[in-house]
Amino acid sequence: MPLIQRDALAPDIRGKSGAELLDQALELGPRGISRLSCEDFFWLVRKIGPDDCIPLLELASTEQWQYLLDLELWGGDMPRVERISFWIERFQRADPVRLTRWLFTEGELLAHYHLYKSLDVVMDVGDEGAPKGEGFFTLDGVFHIRVRDPRYRESLESLIRTMAEVDLNRYQALMTGLSAVLPAELEEELYRLRNARLAEHGFLPYEEAVSIYSPLEPAFLKRMEGATADPVVRDPQAPVTIPTIPLLLGGAGNLFLQAAMGVDDPLFADRLRLEFAGLANQLLAADGLQSPDTDDLIASCRRGA
Numbered sequence: 001m002p003l004i005q006r007d008a009l010a011p012d013i014r015g016k017s018g019a020e021l022l023d024q025a026l027e028l029g030p031r032g033i034s035r036l037s038c039e040d041f042f043w044l045v046r047k048i049g050p051d052d053c054i055p056l057l058e059l060a061s062t063e064q065w066q067y068l069l070d071l072e073l074w075g076g077d078m079p080r081v082e083r084i085s086f087w088i089e090r091f092q093r094a095d096p097v098r099l100t101r102w103l104f105t106e107g108e109l110l111a112h113y114h115l116y117k118s119l120d121v122v123m124d125v126g127d128e129g130a131p132k133g134e135g136f137f138t139l140d141g142v143f144h145i146r147v148r149d150p151r152y153r154e155s156l157e158s159l160i161r162t163m164a165e166v167d168l169n170r171y172q173a174l175m176t177g178l179s180a181v182l183p184a185e186l187e188e189e190l191y192r193l194r195n196a197r198l199a200e201h202g203f204l205p206y207e208e209a210v211s212i213y214s215p216l217e218p219a220f221l222k223r224m225e226g227a228t229a230d231p232v233v234r235d236p237q238a239p240v241t242i243p244t245i246p247l248l249l250g251g252a253g254n255l256f257l258q259a260a261m262g263v264d265d266p267l268f269a270d271r272l273r274l275e276f277a278g279l280a281n282q283l284l285a286a287d288g289l290q291s292p293d294t295d296d297l298i299a300s301c302r303r304g305a
Contacts, residue, residue, distance in 0.1 A: 016047075018047055018048040018049050018052055019048075019052070021044060021047055021048050022048050022052060022053070022055065022056070025044055025048075025056060026055060026056075026059075030059045033056060033059040033060060034059060034060060034061040034064070035241060036064070036241065037241040037242055037243040037244070037277070038063060038064050038067035038068075038201065038241070038243075039067075039201065039243035039245065039246060039277050039281075040243050040244055040245045041056070041060060041064040041067070041068070042064075042067060042068055042071060043245045043246075043297065044056060044245075045057075045068060046293075046294050046297070047294070050086070050087070050090055051090075053090075054090060054093050054094050055094075057090060057091055057093075057094035057095070058094040058095050062098075062102055062106065065091065065102070066106070066107075066197065067197070067201070068087070069087060069110070070194050070197055070198055071198075071292070072087055073087065074191075074194065077191050078187060078191075079110075079113060079187060079190055079191075081114065081117045081118065082149075084110070084113075084114045084117075085114070085118060085149065085151075085152040085155070085156070088114065088155070088156075088159065089152060089155040092155055092158065092159055092162075096158070096159070096162045097162065097166060099159070099162075100159070100162045100163050100166045100167075101166065103163070104163070104166075104167060104170045104174075108174075109186060109189060109190055109193070110190065111174060112174070112177060112178065112181055112186060113181070113183070113186050113187070113190060115174070115175075115178055116178050116181040116183065116186075117183070118147060118148055118149060118152070118156060119145055119146065119147060119148065119156070119178070120136075120145070120146040120148060121143055121144070121145050121175055121178055121179075122136070122143075122144045122145075123142060123143055123144075123175075123176075123179075124138070124141065124142055124143075124144060133146070135147070135153075137157065139160070139161060139164045139171075140164065140168070140172065142172070143172070143175040145157075145160060145175075198281075198285075201277070201278065201281050202277065202278030202279065202280070202281030202282045202285070203281050203282070203284065203285045204282055204285050205285075206285060206286065206288060209282050209283075209285035209286040210286045211286075212279070212282050212283060212286050213286060242270045242273050242274055243273055243274065243276075243277035244273055246273070246276055246277040246280045246297075246301045246304075247260060247272065247273050247276045247277070247301075249297075249298050249301040249302070250276070250301050250302060250304065251301075251302045254302075260272050260273075260276075276301075276304060279304045280297075280300045280301045280303075280304045281300070283300040283303055283304055284296060284297070284300045287300070
């Protein structure tokens with residue numbers, strides 16, 4: 001299992017306020033924050049709070065962005081438009097240009113879905129003239145746009161302007177494509193891609209995840225006697241970032257946690273952290289909690305330990 005040598009560990013979130021954690025996280029610097037595991041980054045954002053975590057979002061990698069969105073935007077098997085608007089606004093405050101470029105590329109499907117659900121777009125073909133009604137604006141004289149939800153009008157209008165400034169051709173292609181969106185198909189594809197990404201972190205489909213609660217046969221345990229773990233190696237060409245926070249939240253005085261903290265081999269200790277984080281996420285999936293709150297996260301870590 002290829003592992004990465006960390007420059008710094010995520011701050012210990014136990015017993016600390018959001019402001020204290022933010023200060024400690026920022027001490028890691030841009031490189032340190034972007035190299036945190038997605039799980040640790042998500043924990044920090046949850047603990048610090050969505051309105052105070054903007055400096056973290058600015059320094060995060062796009063992979064960390066995607067993991068956060070995969071856990072925050074969904075209600076069951078459906079993306080929630082209000083949550084998308086909520087987090088897009090915060091990413092925009094953090095780094096509007098990088099957000100725009102991401103929405104033009106890896107986040108293109110999310111951009112189509114969000115704008116389809118959030119905007120009224122009328123194309124001026126020449127004879128009909130500009131659309132009638134309040135709230136419409138245009139950046140190119142072709143697409144006349146109105147934001148449906150007044151709570152996010154300012155942020156969405158700002159996002160649209162940034163899109164046009166960064167790449168006018170892609171902006172116009174995106175606006176044109178909104179008329180061809182089939183929301184049911186787009187929701188299904190977004191859900192499929194989200195599940196595939198989260199499966200890499202232990203969020204298996206419910207039918208597979210629930211096997212974590214299946215009792216083990218005595219014969220299986222007997223076969224495990226004397227078995228040795230696969231050797232752990234570090235491969236700098238294919239690094240895996242190591243979550244550290246889930247294991248810390250396993251509970252004070254827990255026998256497993258005490259044993260894990262006593263491991264001297266740093267590579268094996270990293271493997272324990274990685275495996276435990278996946279176990280905690282599988283427990284969340286087995287309990288049907290793929291958009292967990294902080295209490296759910298802590299409970300899954302304690303059950304896993």
